[in-house]
Amino acid sequence: MSKASGEKKEHLYKVLVIGDGGVGKTSFIKRYVHQFFSVHYKATIGVDFALKLLSWDSNTFIRLQLWDIAGQERDGSMTRVYFREAVGAFIVFDVTKPLTFQSVQKWKSSLDAKVQLSNGQPIPCVLVANKCDLPKEGVVNNKHHMDEYCSTNGFLNWFEASAKENINIDESVRCLVAQVLDNDEANEWAKDSELVNTTEEFKPKKNTSGCC
Ligand code: GTP
Numbered sequence: 001m002s003k004a005s006g007e008k009k010e011h012l013y014k015v016l017v018i019g020d021g022g023v024g025k026t027s028f029i030k031r032y033v034h035q036f037f038s039v040h041y042k043a044t045i046g047v048d049f050a051l052k053l054l055s056w057d058s059n060t061f062i063r064l065q066l067w068d069i070a071g072q073e074r075d076g077s078m079t080r081v082y083f084r085e086a087v088g089a090f091i092v093f094d095v096t097k098p099l100t101f102q103s104v105q106k107w108k109s110s111l112d113a114k115v116q117l118s119n120g121q122p123i124p125c126v127l128v129a130n131k132c133d134l135p136k137e138g139v140v141n142n143k144h145h146m147d148e149y150c151s152t153n154g155f156l157n158w159f160e161a162s163a164k165e166n167i168n169i170d171e172s173v174r175c176l177v178a179q180v181l182d183n184d185e186a187n188e189w190a191k192d193s194e195l196v197n198t199t200e201e202f203k204p205k206k207n208t209s210g211c212c
């Protein structure tokens with residue numbers, strides 16, 4: 001959703017943060033929005049929200065609505081409702097728990113099945129390998145393998161991140177938002193050209209008889 005005020009453009013984007021329980025989704029959001037981190041774990045119930053106001057550049061202002069979906073919701077019936085109208089997503093896993101990486105594909109499949117862009121394409125998704133301040137286990141140690149995994153599974157990119165140490169949190173968000181903006185612009189462009197075509201189609205035929 002976007003609106004232009006003079007030269008400035010304002011956007012409201014719904015972005016999902018999903019992944020297994022305890023991987024650090026809430027911590028990722030709290031770090032990004034409030035510059036805050038807590039070691040205490042309180043599982044999210046259902047869904048939580050946060051809003052980040054972002055001056056992207058001198059012409060672009062973004063309201064980023066972050067939907068923090070509880071890990072336990074993966075097999076629940078509500079995800080279809082929660083995912084609706086999202087334009088981007090983060091899938092988070094815990095680098096110390098390879099099982100949470102195995103779930104990434106399930107989250108991605110569920111995401112792609114339940115929400116698409118208006119042109120039918122999957123919404124852009126960034127993979128966040130969280131808790132990189134701790135010793136890593138499994139595939140995440142192999143950068144080449146992770147790069148390959150991302151391109152095979154349709155991820156925009158992946159980042160080793162730490163909500164605790166504030167590593168790559170802003171970078172992950174910038175990567176996703178840049179793509180969301182690109183998609184939005186392409187969409188507006190497509191709408192505009194559709195409008196031109198429609199106007200062409202309905203252009204009144206030249207009146208040759210001189211009579212209306
Ligand atoms: P659910 O709400 O149950 O889906 O979990 P969640 O993904 O929101 O996890 P949450 O952010 O609540 O974090 C779970 C635990 O991991 C908490 O104890 C956090 O302090 C801890 N944690 C989160 N991020 C990091 C990190 O980057 N490094 C370390 N060391 N711990 C982290």
Ligand code: MG
Nearest residue numbers: 025026043044
């Ligand atoms: Mg949570």
